[in-house]
Amino acid sequence: MLTATDNCGTATVTFNETRVDGGCPNNYSITRTWTSSDSCGNTVAHTQTITVEDTTAPVFNEVLPADITVECNSIIPAPTTLTATDNCGAASVQFDEETINGSCPGNAEIIRTWRTMDACGNENVHIQTITVIDTTPPVFEGILPQNLSVECGSIPVAQTLTATDSCGEVTITFEENEVEGDCKSKYELIRTWTATDSCGNTTTHTQTLNLNCHVKVFNAVSPDGDGSNDIFYLEGIECFPNNSVEIFNRWGAKVFETQGYDNTSNVFRGRSEGRNTISKNEELPTGTYFYVLHYDFSSDGNQTEKIEKTGYLYVVNK
Template sequence: SLFYPAQVSPGTYTFKYTINGLCSGTDEAIITLNIDDTIKPVITTCAVPRDVVGCSTNAITSPVYSDVVANSSYAEFTNTTNQGDVSDNCSANADLTVTYIDTVSGTCPIVVTRIWTIADESGNSETCTQTIKLTDTTDPTFVEALPADATVECDAIPTAVTLTATDNCGTATVTFNETSTEVAGACANYTITRTWTATDLCGNDIVHTQTITVQDTTDPTFVEALPADATVECDAVPTAATLTATDNCGTATVTFNEISTEVAGACANYTITRTWTATDHCGNDIVHTQTITVQDTTDPTFVEALPADLVLECTDVVSTAPVLTAIDNCSTATVIYNEQRINGSCASNYQLIRTWTATDACGNETSHIQIIDVQDTTPPVFTGELPVDGFADCDNIPVAPTVTATDDCGNVTITLDEQRVDGDCSNRYELIRTWTATDDCNNSSTYVQTITLACHIEVFNALSPNGDYSNDVFTLEGIECYPNNTVEIYNRWGVKVFETSNYDNINNAFKGYSDGRSTISRNEKLPTGTYFYILKYEYSYDGVNGKQNIEKAGYLYIQNN
């Protein structure tokens, strides 16, 4: 058989041969064969040069940057990124060992030199070099807000702003330039072009341009307060004011003109139009117009003192109307007089309206009105002897007397009203008597009499103390008005069964029980029967006036079942 060393892997191989001769018999031979691989892998195409956008070696991939020997693979060396091609006479592609190491140089761009090493299984190796460029292609960015184009007045050109910039891979510098189309001595209409250029370390730059259109479109300004439109009387036309003006970019001149619609001999109603025009050297102008309406709207004026309004009583004398005259600012005036009477609510109440009207030649007029109110505001007056305030017993109330009254301007009607006002206890009250005198015009006067009344105690001489809240107590109506009192109760044998002072019908009261005597047990209910009471109290109208010592005695019946 045949042996082909190229078809096996490197190594030591032993072959045994047996030879059979036709005449001499059999013979054997042993052969040892060593096969070596000394041929390097063949790099047909090294990894292609690459351009990578970035600021540092961190941007490199497939494989990543490494400044020490690093492992890769046949697949990574030959992928679409690197596009390398390699083969070996003995080793399969997958069995090849692929390593690389990077070195870096430069700044813009950054150049990475990558040395690839490819070794076969016998250690035979080949190298190739790949170049990778790292490039910064990003322009810087302005930091501040960019100034916009503007159209400004010649006296309001903005100051150029200071701009700064940043860059993704380092620093950036900003340069500024300004050009102007201004022509000295010409009207201030021109253009300013401002340019800011930001440049990074790799020469990437960005430019911002601002165009400022400078112009003079501002009208001059009047210096003085402008005369306003006015409506004036024919005898008060104002003198025309002298106006001056200033301009934002130069000087200004002022011209004046006046037109009047006055017609000689006519009533003084006409118009004056005054015009001031301020113009600057660029032709901008401002106009102020004042319209003066001249007219005669002033009413005539009375010469004499004007009669004032009057309020008279029906007994007063109404004076004769005075004669008034008038003057006018632009012509003569005539005066007409009129008087009107308006009756009131009664015969003594009425109103006189006196009117003087002064009229000038232009129909302007002024009136004066005097109002004389004639009225009866005086109330009637009581006459004769009037009843006085006093005190009385409830059983002896004095009869209300008849009173009289008079009035200066009419008849009088008298009415009487009587009201009861309760006092501080049940047996005391007041009678308020009010006489009202009213005349025909409803004026009235009043007279009041107050009678203070006090009633004697009323004795309820029967009780049935059975707890039904009816007649359970010996009731002395009005006793609370006279606290300075005593009460004594005796049975039919003359034995005192109850005695107290300051009797009050509630807490200190006789309720059918004995208060203790030799023949009667204390706090025992008294037997049904007839008893005898003695009541003593100090009577007065109001606790001060009319004091009297009163004693009442009588029979008291007790029903105790």
């Protein structure tokens, strides 16, 4: 309430107020005018303008959901129901969800958006990103083939393996590699199964077959120095040092005998080393001879078996 004075008498004050609405319910202006008049009609006025604005956005009431990362086989949490309050009126909340596929079927982003707006368009937005990833490799099913020690002639057929994945399809590849051992009759066969899911996650299973081969006999000797069949070659005999070799002529006379035959220094070169009927180091005549080979063999590295191999050997001496 304003009052006024006048130098020649009394003064009266009148008050007037008008309101002009704005673009929304909470925006408007108030114009207040005080007019003072004296008895001779002289006036003076004062105007006050009050501008009312709503520039404050609504506020969410609940704890806002944070960004999370989950595996593709996890349960995606349900969207949180959010509410909001506004200092000048009511506020509504609008929810929206969008899924963006990733580079593979198990990867994606779920974008959740809560938007609250008051009557004057003031807005508050909260965004939660749920990152879905596939980092879990496939799992082989059933009983997997284990490491074995086997004879070369009894190599088992490679199994067909299957695998499952929690987020998609699985592809299985098979690879087999031979690894040389310390000697020809013993080596390893490495079998590898690889299961790969659609996002490139892999799991492997490896089976190692320890192979023990029997001695292979090359039954011709032509000791002419040409590097071919110069000795009685027993492939893989070096793997079985506990061995013996005997060679007989057609009349049953022993012409060669040794222990620990090794294909290098302790070998038969078409010469006699018998003690009875044939002179030592004498070159044997061309013809057919009979050999007897003994060696200790183990297919599993534990139990030993006595092996005997016999057959005919042809010697060519010029």
